[in-house]
Amino acid sequence: MKYAVGVDIGGTNSRVALIDEEMNIIDRVQFPTNVEDPDETLKQLAAVVKGFEASDNRELVGIGVSCPGPLDLINGIVMETPNLKGNWHHYPVAKKIEEYTGIPSYLENDANLAALAEAVVGEGKDYRFVQFLTISTGLGSGQVIDGEIYIGAHGFGHEVANVCMWQDGPQHGSLYPGGIEAISSGTAITTRALNKGLNVKHAGEVNDLAAAGNEIAKEIMDDAKKYLASFISALIAITDPEIVILGGSVALKIDGFVDEVEDLVKEQVFDVVKPYVNVRKSTLNEDSGLLGAGCLAFSKAS
Known part of the structure; x- marks a missing residue:
């Protein structure tokens, strides 16, 4: 072998x-x-x-x-x-x-x-057009079409961290203010919470506070999901994937995160597209x- x-x-x-x-x-x-x-x-x-x-x-x-x-x-x-x-x-x-x-x-x-693995042996193995997003320390994206990674003309296809979703939005490190990674990544969620005075160590604790009724934490988590859903809606509008797979610690460890994002995506696409919105959690961890x-x-x- x-x-x-x-x-x-x-x-x-x-x-x-x-x-x-x-x-x-x-x-x-x-x-x-x-x-x-x-x-x-x-x-x-x-x-x-x-x-x-x-x-x-x-x-x-x-x-x-x-x-x-x-x-x-x-x-x-x-x-x-x-x-x-x-x-x-x-x-x-x-x-x-x-x-x-x-x-x-x-x-x-x-x-x-990660997208290639999902397309070959993961949740996307039965599909031709596979979109993957990892929501963890950062936020990364990859797309596989018929088993081939799409990299674009110069190899920068799906380098999405700086895609601005929120004009004059949150600042995070050297990222463009309001870039999707500065809103929805685990690190960004934690940083926003710390800047607003919450005593948290990771995004899961921010989510726990939100679930317990903390309004600041709820706003931060709602923003993370809402803007991520808007970003996914844009990807669907542009490339029409058959499945969108979410990995990374935020997607995998926060209960209900993926389902909530899928529901939000469905609110932002054309009615004829809604039946084809298919957002799933990675099983490859x-x-x-x-x-x-x-x-x-x-x-x-x-």
């Missing part, structure tokens, strides 16, 4: 998984990401890959690499990614991993690979990026 390696480089940890042709994760290793020095991180990654390769003389056909964007997907380069700093910016990740391991390597946006990376490596090797 042939195997692929899926890599998920995050702002806190990096995960490496050995994946078989049936898209099963056989083994996995996690270690802290050095957010300033990519070479240190990639040397650790290469050591893990060598261990996978040495065990039972496995044939590794390729390495798929999931990384937060924006990325230069044409040339396999990390651009100015907020979660990674220092020498990571403008760093040729795919080329360097290939140099360290001797195995063909391919870089892709983390949300794109945190493995979607790894599985998508493995799927990418297999597809490049075929």
Whole structure:
């Protein structure tokens, strides 16, 4: 049997998984990401890959690499990614991993690979047009059409964080004020709550306060859902996906979040479109990026 390696480089940890042709994760290793020095991180990654390769003389056909964007997907380069700093910016990740391991390597946006995993083995496996959104620390988007990731003319397709949904809206880090990530991501929800004097650690606690009747928390959660629904409605109007899959901690851990967003989407589309609105929760949880990376490596090797 042939195997692929899926890599998920995050702002806190990096995960490496050995994946078989049936898209099963056989083994996995996690270690802290050095957010300033990519070479240190990639040397650790290469050591893990060598261990996978040495065990039972496995044939590794390729390495798929999931990384937060924006990325230069044409040339396999990390651009100015907020979660990674220092020498990571403008760093040729795919080329360097290939140099360290001797195995063909391919870089892709983390949300794109999660979308690919959903389209191949997740909630979207029975559909041709699959839209995926992750609502977690940030907010990412990916679309898969007939099993192929849509990246656009320059590789920036679905880099959506700065899409302005609220004129002069909330400011969050270096994001454009009122950008969808500055409203609906878990970090943005928490930051807005803290700025308004609420003692919370994450978006789930903001939601708990909202459910208990706190008006400030309720307003923040209502905004997150309403603007996310408006954004999804726009995606539906532009690309007409058969299914919209929501992943990430906000969508997966806050009870009723996905259902409420679907109801709000239906309020904002034409009547003839309503029967086709299909917003679902991811069933792949945190493995979607790894599985998508493995799927990418297999597809490049075929």
